[in-house]
Amino acid sequence: MENQDHFPDKFTEKSASVKHFFYMLISYLRNLISNPMRSGLAYFVVGLIAALLVGWVLFPMALYSRNHQPVDFSHAIHTDPDIIDGIEGDTEAERCSYCHTFRDDGSFTGIPNLSKCMECHDDPESPLGETAEERDFLEEYVANLKEVPWYRYYEQPDCVYFSHIPHVKNGEIDCSACHGGHGSTDSLPVYEKNRISGYSINIWGKNISGRKTNTWDRMKMDDCAGCHTINSHEENNGCFVCHK
Ligand code: HEC
Numbered sequence: 001m002e003n004q005d006h007f008p009d010k011f012t013e014k015s016a017s018v019k020h021f022f023y024m025l026i027s028y029l030r031n032l033i034s035n036p037m038r039s040g041l042a043y044f045v046v047g048l049i050a051a052l053l054v055g056w057v058l059f060p061m062a063l064y065s066r067n068h069q070p071v072d073f074s075h076a077i078h079t080d081p082d083i084i085d086g087i088e089g090d091t092e093a094e095r096c097s098y099c100h101t102f103r104d105d106g107s108f109t110g111i112p113n114l115s116k117c118m119e120c121h122d123d124p125e126s127p128l129g130e131t132a133e134e135r136d137f138l139e140e141y142v143a144n145l146k147e148v149p150w151y152r153y154y155e156q157p158d159c160v161y162f163s164h165i166p167h168v169k170n171g172e173i174d175c176s177a178c179h180g181g182h183g184s185t186d187s188l189p190v191y192e193k194n195r196i197s198g199y200s201i202n203i204w205g206k207n208i209s210g211r212k213t214n215t216w217d218r219m220k221m222d223d224c225a226g227c228h229t230i231n232s233h234e235e236n237n238g239c240f241v242c243h244k
């Protein structure tokens with residue numbers, strides 16, 4: 001019976017201390033807001049902004065090395081049949097295949113060699129257009145028969161096996177599903193390579209939070225496997241299918 005007497009006392013004590021706690025909290029917050037400099041809120045906010053800036057802007061900037069492509073090649077110009085005679089086709093893939101095609105053994109030619117460019121840009125002395133970009137290209141590469149050292153945005157590490165033919169021919173997947181709008185760009189994006197992992201930003205993901213809005217925003221292991229699952233090709237999700 002002793003307990004029963006005691007209980008209400010303790011209870012009111014407790015609720016009084018809870019009340020007291022909230023009272024303290026509210027007056028503390030009031031003080032913070034009405035007097036930000038002295039209360040330290042200003043320092044907190046400045047510190048928070050600085051931390052966000054470092055985490056979201058400066059860190060990613062320092063994390064990626066940035067390089068400009070040697071020639072600012074325009075896909076938009078070269079895939080427009082109205083501008084360039086000879087590169088035709090009804091579908092996107094047909095126009096692309098003037099330069100990116102398959103050899104007889106099914107392997108993908110990738111980025112074309114200089115000899116492909118020289119089917120049209122054959123005389124370093126006579127440019128086809130008016131731009132300084134083309135004159136620089138002719139002077140530096142065509143005149144010296146020097147291959148252009150392109151940076152490869154989508155390059156995977158050597159341990160990854162990827163072949164275009166099953167995806168493009170059997171899977172009938174559009175280039176844009178994996179490469180976004182690259183095939184219609186007017187100007188080449190800066191090539192950004194992660195200093196730690198060595199991966200290009202196109203593989204590692206453009207968004208530091210890891211959020212992905214388009215299929216082509218990132219091409220890591222889970223992204224490859226995710227598409228196989230969606231397309232009911234889970235048989236390709238064994239380690240030794242992608243790592244031969
Ligand atoms: C006249 C030749 C030519 C045509 C036609 C062409 N490309 Fe390219 N493509 C290039 C060259 C040169 C590069 C290297 C520079 C660059 O990254 O854009 C390249 C690079 C690429 C890359 C980047 C690969 C990487 O890993 O860096 C993609 C993706 C691509 N092309 C897609 C396309 C698509 C899609 C089309 C059709 C709409 C197309 N290309 C048509 C010449 C061509």
Ligand code: HEC
Binds near residue numbers: 078085121129
């Ligand atoms: C089928 C013919 C053809 C092929 C193949 C071709 N080009 Fe061109 N290219 C042209 C023509 C035509 C122009 C001029 C377009 C204009 O400005 O009217 C041009 C323009 C350019 C320009 C200037 C574009 C600009 O931004 O103003 C560059 C640089 C260039 N080409 C590089 C290349 C490279 C590199 C390759 C090989 C990967 C290549 N071209 C393959 C026909 C071709």
Ligand code: HEC
Binds near residue numbers: 111157167175176
């Ligand atoms: C299922 C996804 C996917 C599709 C569809 C796809 N690609 Fe790719 N592409 C890749 C991957 C992954 C790489 C990198 C391969 C590597 O490094 O081994 C790549 C690399 C490339 C490269 C650079 C290759 C090199 O050797 O430098 C070019 C050019 C390219 N793709 C063009 C195209 C074109 C044009 C199409 C449409 C006809 C296309 N791709 C369709 C995923 C795809």
Ligand code: HEC
Binds near residue numbers: 166215
């Ligand atoms: C947009 C969807 C998509 C993406 C992204 C994709 N795949 Fe695939 N992949 C497929 C489909 C569909 C097939 C089955 C094609 C067929 O019908 O044969 C396939 C088949 C394969 C195969 C088996 C065929 C072969 O070449 O032996 C391998 C390996 C493969 N993918 C590797 C990869 C890798 C590595 C990546 C990421 C770099 C990737 N894939 C990204 C859709 C995708």
Ligand code: HEC
Binds near residue numbers: 228236238240241
């Ligand atoms: C659908 C294709 C696919 C499958 C299946 C797959 N991988 Fe990968 N793997 C990749 C790609 C693409 C990369 C490079 C991008 C990345 O790191 O995510 C990679 C990267 C890796 C790396 C890092 C290599 C490096 O140099 O950074 C390891 C380790 C690895 N995979 C192990 C595995 C193991 C173990 C399995 C089986 C459980 C597996 N992978 C299944 C596509 C695949």
